[in-house]
């Protein structure tokens with residue numbers, strides 16, 4: 001359990017985090033959302049004892065990080081995947097973290113297997129791709145088999161298969177009863193991964209609730225209603241009747257109607273009363289992205305003011321009209337890629353299924369090390385020095401306050 005109470009951080013005149021109170025509970029994936037510069041990383045650094053709060057406090061299992069017994073065994077974090085010594089191999093990087101924290105060397109090979117890097121364990125990490133670096137950072141976070149895990153943008157740079165793997169990893173870690181706190185700007189991914197959300201804007205708490213409640217609270221549910229395409233007058237008749245009954249009607253691009261303000265049975269009754277046949281009547285909930293945008297639109301510090309695609313557009317030939325929306329195909333696609341080739345092979349055919357690792361690990365090109373025994377750290381080892389640990393699982397916290 002992570003517990004923040006009145007947490008505040010000022011850097012000179014700048015208040016990065018203000019009076020933040022929340023709990024991150026075990027057994028669930030808690031998403032940490034907020035626009036750029038809203039204070040997510042600052043909050044995570046304070047949780048890990050890398051920045052000192054100006055006011056308030058934050059504890060892990062009841063202790064501030066620097067008072068936590070065996071901190072690297074209890075807390076693992078990925079803050080900045082690039083914070084590694086590029087001249088060291090992946091294995092040596094993890095070995096040095098393990099040694100600092102009194103973690104047995106055999107655990108290094110276990111986590112290399114979990115993240116799918118055992119094949120390249122001997123390679124210097126400076127040659128790693130973005131995704132390999134993320135996997136190495138995740139391996140470091142898992143090293144101490146901790147009960148509390150923090151991940152700052154863990155899917156950054158990962159390919160779709162890697163994103164799926166991280167999603168399953170987070171969920172399985174939470175299912176084991178661990179506390180999983182993860183920040184991301186990818187709303188669609190958060191919607192699939194997180195159970196609970198903490199949303200901040202300009203350093204202050206904006207929402208602390210389940211994903212489902214968050215979407216309901218920040219968006220309007222609606223019904224999609226479609227009448228026969230061949231009888232446009234039916235659509236008009238229904239639209240007028242729904243409006244008269246107090247509903248709000250908006251046309252959808254494919255010819256359907258988007259109705260808010262009336263429950264589905266009422267819409268059905270209205271259609272029946274007016275002799276209108278329906279081809280579709282379905283309930284819809286807005287996406288997490290829509291709900292998030294609606295909540296945070298007033299708390300965004302950095303927003304583009306120009307159309308970033310403007311310079312890419314071909315000038316229209318004299319007399320030509322801009323493209324118009326095509327029903328059912330979204331907005332006109334000035335930059336849409338060509339349609340996939342018909343009848344050809346599958347140039348991007350998915351790879352053959354690979355055996356899953358302990359956490360549904362990514363495909364292992366070679367035999368993975370033997371599966372780890374259940375919780376190799378069930379017996380607490382000898383207590384390490386009581387001085388604040390260098391947060392071995394935090395992937396080398398180079399973003400400390402002093403370093404900035």
Ligand SMILES: Nc1ncnc2c1ncn2[C@@H]1O[C@H](COP(=O)(O)OP(=O)(O)OP(=O)(O)O)[C@@H](O)[C@H]1O
Pocket residue numbers: 011014015016034035036037038039040041042043401404
């Ligand atoms: N060491 C520092 N010195 C001065 N200002 C800082 C420092 N660290 C963070 N800030 C400021 O505090 C605010 C919050 O930054 P932070 O990195 O925590 O935001 P964030 O939500 O993680 O952003 P992003 O999503 O872009 O990573 C920003 O305005 C940032 O410029």
